Amino acid sequence: MAPAAFHGSPHRCAADIFIAQRRTLPAPRKTQGIKPSPRWLAVAAAALTAARAAEPPPHRPNILLITTDQQRLDAMSFAGSPWCRTPHMDSIASNGVCFLKSYCPFPLCSPSRAALHAGRPPHEIGVDRNDVPIAPGVPISGEIFSAAGYDTGYAGKWHLPEVYPSNGIPGFEVLNRTSRRHRLARDVDEDTMNAAIEFLRRPRERPFYLVVSFINPHDICLLAGEDSALTPRVWELYGPPSEVELPALPPNFSAEAIVAQRAGGAARATIGTSRCGGGTATLIFGWSRTSTDRSGECSGRCAKPVSRSGR
Numbered sequence: 001m002a003p004a005a006f007h008g009s010p011h012r013c014a015a016d017i018f019i020a021q022r023r024t025l026p027a028p029r030k031t032q033g034i035k036p037s038p039r040w041l042a043v044a045a046a047a048l049t050a051a052r053a054a055e056p057p058p059h060r061p062n063i064l065l066i067t068t069d070q071q072r073l074d075a076m077s078f079a080g081s082p083w084c085r086t087p088h089m090d091s092i093a094s095n096g097v098c099f100l101k102s103y104c105p106f107p108l109c110s111p112s113r114a115a116l117h118a119g120r121p122p123h124e125i126g127v128d129r130n131d132v133p134i135a136p137g138v139p140i141s142g143e144i145f146s147a148a149g150y151d152t153g154y155a156g157k158w159h160l161p162e163v164y165p166s167n168g169i170p171g172f173e174v175l176n177r178t179s180r181r182h183r184l185a186r187d188v189d190e191d192t193m194n195a196a197i198e199f200l201r202r203p204r205e206r207p208f209y210l211v212v213s214f215i216n217p218h219d220i221c222l223l224a225g226e227d228s229a230l231t232p233r234v235w236e237l238y239g240p241p242s243e244v245e246l247p248a249l250p251p252n253f254s255a256e257a258i259v260a261q262r263a264g265g266a267a268r269a270t271i272g273t274s275r276c277g278g279g280t281a282t283l284i285f286g287w288s289r290t291s292t293d294r295s296g297e298c299s300g301r302c303a304k305p306v307s308r309s310g311r
Contacts, residue, residue, distance in 0.1 A: 013086055013089075013216070014186065014189035014190060014192070014193050014214050014216060015066050015068060015089065015189075015212075015214050015216075016086050016087065016088045016089055017088075017193065018066070018193045018196060018197070018212065019066075019089060019092065020088045021197055060148075060149075060150075060207045061207065062207050062208050062209075062210075063145070063150075063207075063208070063209045063210070064200075064210050064212065065209075065210070065211045065212070066212045066213075066214065067113070067116070067156075067157075067211070067212070067213045067214065068214050068215075068216065068217065069109055069157065069185075069214065069215045069216065069217070069218045070216075070217050070218040070220075070221045071217055073100065075217070076089050076090065076093070077090055078090035078093040078094065078098075079093075079100075081247075082247075083247045104116075105121050105122055106122045106128075108129065108130050109130065109157075109159060110127055110129065110130040110131065110132065110159045110160055110161075111127045111128060111129070111130075113157075113158070113159065113160065113213075114127040114134050115127075116141075117134075117140040117141045117142070118134060118138050118139070118140050118141075119141075120138070125138045126138075127160065130159060131159070131161045132160070132161055133160055133161050134160055139170075139171075140169075140171060141171070141209070141211075142154065142169060142171025142172035142209070143171030144171070145171065145209040146171045146172075147171075149206055149207075150206060150207050150208060150209045151173075151204055151206050151207070151208040151209070152171055152172045152208070152209045152210070153172060153173045153174075153175050153196070153199040153208065153209075153210045153211070154169050154172035154173070154174050154175060154176075154210075154211045154213070155175040155176060155193075155195040155196040155199065155210070155211065155212050155213065156176070156188075156189075156192040156195075156196075156211070156212055156213030156214055156215070157180075157188075157192075157213045157214070157215045158213065163179070163180050164176050164178060164179045164180055164188070172211070173199075175195040175196065175198070175199055176191075176192075177191065177195060178191035178192070178195075180215070182229075182230075184219050184230055184233060184234070184237070185214075185215040185216040185217075185218045185219045186216055186219055186237070188215060189214045189215060189216050192212060192213065192214060193212070193214075196210060196212040219234050219237075220234065220238050222234050223235070223238075224249075
């Protein structure tokens with residue numbers, strides 16, 4: 001399940017497929033409001049106030065938060081990319097709000113994810129690198145929504161510190177039944193998608209807050225110079241024919257820049273061109289080491305809330 005398909009490629013984005021399947025699910029139940037008779041307005045108003053103090057307020061929206069890993073700002077077809085096909089994310093963008101000048105607080109997935117769920121900068125919550133937990137006592141989004149009366153679920157990558165935990169994310173029912181070990185992201189993402197769909201199909205009386213954390217398009221980015229035993233499999237699944245035109249990489253992803261970064265400029269290596277594809281109130285965030293704004297300048301990591309829905 002590659003997070004973005006290139007023209008001529010049969011691969012589909014797991015996040016995009018998940019959005020399409022979600023649209024076939026039944027709409028959530030709506031709570032009927034109380035309409036007091038004018039004769040008993042004072043009594044009814046007092047009773048309604050007491051009831052609302054004891055119960056969660058009605059008509060709150062469901063929230064579906066999708067995150068992706070290693071996604072450039074422009075790696076969706078609605079953003080003008082000729083290399084990606086993301087029709088369902090394009091539909092969300094065309095009917096919602098897209099912020100093209102938003103940025104993640106850190107150039108790694110764990111600190112960025114921690115900041116997103118804690119609402120605080122990484123240095124304040126003790127996450128300045130991958131593979132470390134959020135500092136004890138820091139409330140995160142699942143705890144806040146759970147306390148507000150939401151059903152909360154988390155499917156997919158966490159990496160704070162365990163990559164795919166089966167429990168232990170505060171405030172969330174953890175839906176993972178998978179791991180990343182010796183597997184490509186596309187295979188893990190399919191498990192994540194299925195767990196999220198199962199959560200959405202449950203009958204419920206309360207609103208839900210569901211996080212669906214995909215790891216792709218990380219697979220394709222392995223070809224940008226990372227060392228991995230999965231690299232041959234990535235070439236097998238995603239490698240383009242030699243005659244196919246590839247998108248240009250930003251300056252800091254050039255072969256020369258990677259060699260200079262890794263070996264202080266003294267080493268010599270041949271690094272092939274790679275392409276990173278793109279990956280719902282529906283929000284979509286992407287972690288990426290670089291992003292290119294519309295002026296063509298490399299502007300750091302980005303976070304993209306794509307739309308907000310009242311469902």
